[in-house]
Amino acid sequence: xxxxxxxxxxxxxxxxxxxxxxxxxxxxxxxxxxxxxxxxxxxxxxxxxxxxxxxxxxxxxxxxxxxxxxxxxxxxxxxxxxxxxxxxxxxxxxxxxxxxxxxxxxxxxxxxxxxxxxxxxxxxxxxxxxxxxxxxxxxxxxxxxxxxxxxxxxxxxxxxxxxxxxxxxxxxxxxxxxxxxxxxxxxxxxxxxxxxxxxxxxxxxxxxxxxxxxxxxxxxxxxxxxxxxxxxxxxxxxxxxxxxxxxxxxxxxxxxxxxxxxxxxxxxxxxxxxxxxxxxxxxxxxxxxxxxxxxxxxxxxxxxxxxxxxxxxxxxxxxxxxxxxxxxxxxxxxxxxxxxxxxxxxxxxxxxxxxxxxxxxxxxxxxxxxxxxxxxxxxxxxxxxxxxxxxxxxxxxxxxxxxxxxxxxxxxxxxxxxxxxxxxxxxxxxxxxxxxxxxxxxxxxxxxxxxxxxxxxxxxxxxxxxxxxxxxxxxxxxxxxxxxxxxxxxxxxxxxxxxxxxxxxxxxxxxxxxxxxxxxxxxxxxxxxxxxxxxxxxxxx
Numbered sequence: 049x050x051x052x053x054x055x056x057x058x059x060x061x062x063x064x065x066x067x068x069x070x071x072x073x074x075x076x077x078x079x080x081x082x083x084x085x086x087x088x089x090x091x092x093x094x095x096x097x098x099x100x101x102x103x104x105x106x107x108x109x110x111x112x113x114x115x116x117x118x119x120x121x122x123x124x125x126x127x128x129x130x131x132x133x134x135x136x137x138x139x140x141x142x143x144x145x146x147x148x149x150x151x152x153x154x155x156x157x158x159x160x161x162x163x164x165x166x167x168x169x170x171x172x173x174x175x176x177x178x179x180x181x182x183x184x185x186x187x188x189x190x191x192x193x194x195x196x197x198x199x200x201x202x203x204x205x206x207x208x209x210x211x212x213x214x215x216x217x218x219x220x221x222x223x224x225x226x227x228x229x230x231x232x233x234x235x236x237x238x239x240x241x242x243x244x245x246x247x248x249x250x251x252x253x254x255x256x257x258x259x260x261x262x263x264x265x266x267x268x269x270x271x272x273x274x275x276x277x278x279x280x281x282x283x284x285x286x287x288x289x290x291x292x293x294x295x296x297x298x299x300x301x302x303x304x305x306x307x308x309x310x311x312x313x314x315x316x317x318x319x320x321x322x323x324x325x326x327x328x329x330x331x332x333x334x335x336x337x338x339x340x341x342x343x344x345x346x347x348x349x350x351x352x353x354x355x356x357x358x359x360x361x362x363x364x365x366x367x368x369x370x371x372x373x374x375x376x377x378x379x380x381x382x383x384x385x386x387x388x389x390x391x392x393x394x395x396x397x398x399x400x401x402x403x404x405x406x407x408x409x410x411x412x413x414x415x416x417x418x419x420x421x422x423x424x425x426x427x428x429x430x431x432x433x434x435x436x437x438x439x440x441x442x443x444x445x446x447x448x449x450x451x452x453x454x455x456x457x458x459x460x461x462x463x464x465x466x467x468x469x470x471x472x473x474x475x476x477x478x479x480x481x482x483x484x485x486x487x488x489x490x491x492x493x494x495x496x497x498x499x500x501x502x503x504x505x506x507x508x509x510x511x512x513x514x515x516x517x518x519x520x521x522x523x524x525x526x527x528x529x530x531x532x533x534x535x536x537x538x539x540x541x542x543x544x545x546x547x548x549x550x551x552x553x554x555x556x557x558x559x560x561x562x563x564x565x566x567x568x569x570x571x572x573x574x575x576x577x578x579x580x581x582x583x584x585x586x587x588x589x
Contacts, residue, residue, distance in 0.1 A: 054088075054182035055221050055317050058210050059193040060258075062228035062247025067264045068300075069227050070123030072291065073191040074130035075301040076225070079310045080189055081131055082301075082324030088187030089127045090178065091120070091140045093195045094202035098144040101489075109357030113518045113568055114139075117492025122360045123193060125568070129364065130301070132571050138184055143202060146173050166205050174209040189317070198226075198250045211255040220318035226251065226258035227291065230265040230273065239265060239273050245280045257282065259316045260309065262291040287312050296336045296367070298572055301329060332572050335371040344370055344587050345378040347401035349421050351414035353381040362407050362435065365570035369579040375587060387417030398424065403431040403558075403586030406438030408518065408565060412461045419445050431558040431586040433578065436519050439561025440470045443523060443536070443551055450534030460521050469531070471524045473546075490517045494542065494564070496549040502539035503560055504550045507581035513540070515549070515564035522563070523548035558585040 059073045070091065077087040093100075100108045101119035110122040118137030127135055150173060154164055182190040194210070196203045214222040228244040244263065251258060261281055263269050269290040278285040289309045294300060304310065305324065314321040346366060352358035363379065370377040380401060386394040398404065404425050406418050418438070422445035425432035434442045440458055447456045447469045458470035493514045498505040505511070525546070528538065540550025540562070553559035562578065570576035 053221075054179075054187050055189045055223070055319070056178065056182070056213060056217070057189060057191045057313070057317070058222070058224045059191060060207070060224065060226050060251070060256075061194075061197050062226055062250070063197065063231075063243045064229055065195075065197050067227050067229055068291070068297075069193050069195070070121075070126045071130075071297055071300055072225065072227050072262055072304075073123070073193045074126040075304050076309065076313060077127070077189075077191050078130045078301040078329070079305055079324050079326075080313075082326055082329070083310065083322040085319070086186055086188045087131060088182060088185030088190040089131070089135070089139060089193070090181045090190065091123050091127075091193045091195065092174075092206045093121055093140065093142040094200060094206060095142060095195075096144045096147070096202070097142060098148060099140075099142060105352040105355060105358040107355075109355060110360040111518070112361065113491060113516045113565060115493040115514075115516060119491065119518070121195070122357055123195075125361050125364070126297075128568075129368075129571055132573065138181060141174070141177050143205070146170055146205075149173060167208060170205045171209040171212055174206060175213055178209075178213065189319075198247055198254070204254070207251075207254045207256060214256070220316070223259045223313060223316040224251075224256055225260045225262060225313070227262045227264060230263050230269060232265065232267050239267060239269065241273055241276050241280075244277055248277075248281045259283075260287045260289060260312055262289045262309075264291045264293075266293045268292065296333065298329070298333050298336060302326065302333060328573055332371060335374050336367070339371070339376045340374040343376040343378050344373070344403075344583060345380065345401050346403045346405055346583070346586065347380040347382055347397050348405045348407060349382045349384050349387065349398075349418055350407050351384050351409055351411075353383050359407050361565075361567035361570070362405070365567040365576055365579045366405070366583070368570050368572055369575040369583045371572075372575045372580060373583055373587065375583070384414035384417035384421070387420050388414070390420070401430075402589045403433065403582060405433045405582075406435070406441055407567075408436030408438065410437070410460075415441065415461055419448070422446075423448070425559060426553065426556070429557055431582060431589065432560070433558070433582045434561030435567065436517075436563060436565055439551055439563050440521065440523075442553070442559060442561040443469055443531070446534060446536055446553065447527065447531055450531060458521055467527070469524050469527045470521050472520060473522050473525075489520050490522075492516060494547075494549075496540045496564075497543060498550070499537070499539045499541075502537060502550075503552050503558065503581070504539040504578070507577040509577070515562070515566055516568045517564045519563065523551070557589075558582060 059069045061069045081087045099119045100111050111119045112122050112125045116136045120140040124135050194206045228247050230239040274285045274288040277288045289307045380397040382394045386392045418441045422442045455466035457465040459468045495514050535554040537552040539552045549563045551561045566576045566578050
């Protein structure tokens with residue numbers, strides 16, 4: 049199949065958001081890839097932000113960073129993990145990007161005085177993005193996830209573009225999968241299909257009909273419910289696929305395959321159906337569902353713990369690594385602000401955990417609690433893994449001990465601190481003055497060289513690595529010598545030796561921090577070596 053004959057599969061959501069459209073796209077893509085097809089994926093975000101880079105994690109959740117430095121939606125993390133691919137900024141499009149492009153062209157006079165309209169101008173930009181994406185990804189089948197819920201005003205241009213594309217292409221070139229909710233009424237002990245019926249009517253009103261419906265439910269979906277949904281959606285009952293809540297998201301491709309989703313989708317698209325090779329995936333899922341070894345307790349300390357998606361890739365990286373060790377993961381989520389009170393009950397979770405993890409973050413709030421945790425890990429020889437800010441926290445904790453003063457910090461937290469062991473480097477400061485908040489960080493993949501004999505070198509098993517970054521502040525090289533004398537090992541450096549990428553603590557079982565975000569490159573069948581090593585050592589405590 050050539051690029052110009054690529055087929056398109058739209059994933060839409062009904063009733064409410066957060067039902068797992070991204071997981072459905074990734075799971076169906078997983079099955080098609082396992083069946084031998086070349087699959088591509090893109091995410092449409094209807095919000096007017098250019099990207100989620102300046103959005104609060106408590107509102108948006110995790111910002112997933114790509115190799116080329118794009119700040120994107122966490123669904124792109126699902127795409128990478130389920131298909132073992134590396135996505136780019138070309139895999140994500142927001143309404144903000146669409147309107148920015150059009151308005152830039154209009155200001156430049158490209159439209160020669162014409163009136164700019166949603167139809168045809170906005171929809172043409174969207175359709176061109178889809179066609180170009182299929183070609184760039186060399187995709188036989190391109191999955192297009194449309195964020196939000198059918199009925200949201202901001203999502204209508206994307207749905208209209210989908211309607212137009214379906215009209216322009218041959219009948220078997222476009223499929224629409226609709227993910228919708230079946231709420232359970234406990235008093236009558238029944239699933240309700242009316243919200244799904246209303247959601248399908250919303251699609252009909254926009255000139256779209258679903259080809260498959262994925263019915264999200266916490267309870268089994270019986271034939272009566274399937275038949276009722278099928279009747280109102282003008283579908284065969286076999287094309288109503290139960291999407292039950294599962295213990296692990298990695299079960300979803302297996303559940304969909306067992307429900308006939310792959311076969312039905314291939315029929316819609318007039319594709320030969322091949323049996324997918326799911327053996328490696330099945331073995332991985334078996335390790336999650338039926339682990340052979342004892343549980344492992346990890347405490348993750350951050351300031352966005354109240355939002356379940358804020359540290360999504362970190363959680364998944366831990367889950368993946370623990371599955372490869374065949375150990376159940378018991379993960380404590382601890383608000384770092386609570387730990388600023390030494391008598392807070394959350395300290396008991398810190399004491400009980402076998403390992404401590406401090407993820408990335410921004411701003412001063414809660415940092416003293418994180419520093420207290422890192423100090424505890426140093427004093428008690430408890431395994432500690434710090435990611436981005438977590439690496440800086442580890443550095444600050446050691447420096448306070450070495451310099452025997454609390455006047456040690458990052459200039460992000462205290463611009464006038466006596467010992468700024470973390471700062472914006474002079475060569476960056478002038479550059480950053482010219483940037484706005486939405487484009488002022490070191491973003492994307494950067495290389496690093498690992499020091500022989502270090503824990504990092506041992507874990508990776510190689511001399512050079514490439515990892516993804518998202519931060520503004522760096523290790524202050526002025527303090528290299530004094531901190532190395534105090535036991536800090538600079539085990540990962542940029543090729544020119546100027547930027548500190550990994551720090552370790554000498555004579556400690558595992559106290560390691562990375563300036564980058566290793567969680568973005570962990571895969572179900574290829575766990576990240578640092579997470580794996582961290583859990584191996586924590587498991588011995």
